[in-house]
Amino acid sequence: MDEKTEFKNDDSSNQTQENTEVNLYACDICEKLFTTSNLLSSHKCIHTGKKQYHCDVCGRAFSQSGSLNSHRRTHTGEKPYHCDVCGKNFTRKDNLTTHRRIHTGEKPYHCSECGKAFSELGNLVCHKRIHTGEKPYHCDVCGKGFAEPGNLVTHKRVHTGEKPYHCDICGKSYSGRSNLSTHKRIHTGVKPYKCDICDETFSSRGRLSCHIRIHTGERPYHCDICDKTFSQSGHFSRHKRIHTGETPYHCDICGKTFSESGHFSRHKRIHTGEKPYQCDICSETFSRSDNLTQHKRIHTDEKPYHCDVCGKTFSETGNLASHKCIQTGKKPYHCDTCGKTFSRSADLSTHKRIHTVEKTYECDICEQTFSTMGLLSCHLRIHTGFKPYHCDICDKTFSQSGHFSRHKRIHTGERPYHCDICSETFARRDNLTKHKRIHTEEKP
Numbered sequence: 001m002d003e004k005t006e007f008k009n010d011d012s013s014n015q016t017q018e019n020t021e022v023n024l025y026a027c028d029i030c031e032k033l034f035t036t037s038n039l040l041s042s043h044k045c046i047h048t049g050k051k052q053y054h055c056d057v058c059g060r061a062f063s064q065s066g067s068l069n070s071h072r073r074t075h076t077g078e079k080p081y082h083c084d085v086c087g088k089n090f091t092r093k094d095n096l097t098t099h100r101r102i103h104t105g106e107k108p109y110h111c112s113e114c115g116k117a118f119s120e121l122g123n124l125v126c127h128k129r130i131h132t133g134e135k136p137y138h139c140d141v142c143g144k145g146f147a148e149p150g151n152l153v154t155h156k157r158v159h160t161g162e163k164p165y166h167c168d169i170c171g172k173s174y175s176g177r178s179n180l181s182t183h184k185r186i187h188t189g190v191k192p193y194k195c196d197i198c199d200e201t202f203s204s205r206g207r208l209s210c211h212i213r214i215h216t217g218e219r220p221y222h223c224d225i226c227d228k229t230f231s232q233s234g235h236f237s238r239h240k241r242i243h244t245g246e247t248p249y250h251c252d253i254c255g256k257t258f259s260e261s262g263h264f265s266r267h268k269r270i271h272t273g274e275k276p277y278q279c280d281i282c283s284e285t286f287s288r289s290d291n292l293t294q295h296k297r298i299h300t301d302e303k304p305y306h307c308d309v310c311g312k313t314f315s316e317t318g319n320l321a322s323h324k325c326i327q328t329g330k331k332p333y334h335c336d337t338c339g340k341t342f343s344r345s346a347d348l349s350t351h352k353r354i355h356t357v358e359k360t361y362e363c364d365i366c367e368q369t370f371s372t373m374g375l376l377s378c379h380l381r382i383h384t385g386f387k388p389y390h391c392d393i394c395d396k397t398f399s400q401s402g403h404f405s406r407h408k409r410i411h412t413g414e415r416p417y418h419c420d421i422c423s424e425t426f427a428r429r430d431n432l433t434k435h436k437r438i439h440t441e442e443k444p
Contacts (some may be wrong), residue, residue, distance in 0.1 A: 142248060158248065282388060298388050
C-alpha cells in the first residue's frame with residue numbers, strides 16, 4: 001500500500017499565517033513524492049512498463065496521458081506554446097522552457113567534474129560521458145560505440161550511404177543535418193563562432209573548439225597503445241586505425257577499402273570522373289583540393305618550400321624532397337624487377353611501366369595513351385593550345401613547366417647541372433648528358 005505522509009509548512013516570518021498540512025504520496029519503489037494519488041499512479045507506470053494510453057492515429061502507446069497529448073500534436077501540427085521573445089512555437093512546454101534559455105543565457109545544469117554549464121539536462125548527461133568514457137550506443141554493423149544516440153544514427157549512414165540532407169543551393173547532400181548547416185555557410189559566408197583570444201571567426205562550433213586548443217595546447221585525446229595525444233577527435237580516430245588496421249570505408253565498384261573517409265571520397269572520383277575544384281583564373285578543374293592549391297602557384301609563382309642547404313624554393317613539398325635527394329645522392333626507391341634506384345617515388349612508378357608496358361591514361365580526343373596522368377595533361381595542351389606558364393620578363397608562354405623552367409635560366413644565367421669529372425656547368429640536363437660522353441667516349 002502506498003505510504004501517505006503529512007508535510008507541515010510553517011512560515012515563522014508571518015505570524016498571521018496559519019500552519020497548513022499537505023498530504024504527499026510516496027512511491028514505494030523509488031520514494032519520489034507526489035501531491036495527488038493520480039500523479040502517483042501515472043508515475044508507477046514507469047516502473048511497471050504499463051502503457052495504457054494509445055494514439056488512435058498511429059497506435060503508439062504511452063504510460064502517461066500527458067505524453068499522449070504531446071504526441072498527438074505531431075499528427076495535428078499544433079504548437080500551442082509560444083516564445084514571447086522571438087515568436088517561435090513549440091508542441092511541448094518543456095521544449096519552450098529549454099528554448100527560452102537561448103535568450104536568457106541561463107545554464108542551470110553543471111558538470112561536477114569540470115564545472116561546464118549547460119542549458120539542457122540531456123546535454124549535461126552526454127557531456128559527462130567525456131569524463132567517464134561511456135559509449136552506450138553501439139553500431140550493429142561494425143560495433144563502434146557512441147556517447148550520443150544522434151551520432152550513432154549519423155554513423156550508420158556510413159554503411160548505408162544514405163545522405164538525406166540536401167543543399168538547396170548547390171545540390172550537395174550530407175548524412176547529418178549539422179553538416180548541411182555548416183556547409184550552407186560556405187554560400188552565405190556566415191562565421192558565427194568567434195575566438196575570444198585572437199578574434200578569428202569560424203563557421204562551426206567544432207572548428208572553433210579545435211582552434212582554441214592552439215592557444216591552450218590542450219590535447220585531450222590519448223592513445224592507450226602508444227601514448228600519443230591529439231587535439232582533435234578525428235585525428236585520434238584515424239590514428240587508432242594504424243593499430244587496428246581497420247578500413248571501414250568500402251568502394252562498391254572496385255572493392256578497395258580505406259581507413260579515412262577523405263581518401264575514400266577522393267577515390268570515388270576516379271570512377272565518377274568528378275572534378276569539383278576549379279581554378280578561378282584559368283577554369284581548369286581538379287578532383288582534389290590540394291591539386292588545385294598546387295596548380296594556383298603556376299599563376300602566382302608562389303614557392304613556399306625552401307631548401308635549407310642552397311636556398312632554392314619549390315612550389316610542392318614533393319619537389320623539395322626530390323631536390324634534397326639529388327643533393328645527397330640518396331635514391332631510396334628501388335625497382336624490384338631490375339634493381340634500378342630513383343630519388344623520387346613518382347619516377348619509380350613511371351619506370352615500372354617499362355616492364356609492364358602499362359599505359360592507362362588515354363586522350364579522349366586522339367586516343368593516344370600515356371603512362372602517367374601528368375604526361376596526358378601535357379599532351380592535352382597540344383589540342384587546347386593552353387599555355388599556363390608565363391614569363392614575366394619577356395612575356396613568352398609555355399605549355400609545360402619543364403620548358404618554362406629551362407627558359408627562365410636564359411634570363412637568370414643559372415646553370416644547375418654540374419659535371420662531376422671536370423666541373424663544367426650546364427643550364428639543361430640533356431646538355432650535361434651529351435657532355436659526359438666526351439669523358440666516357442660513349443656513342444649514343
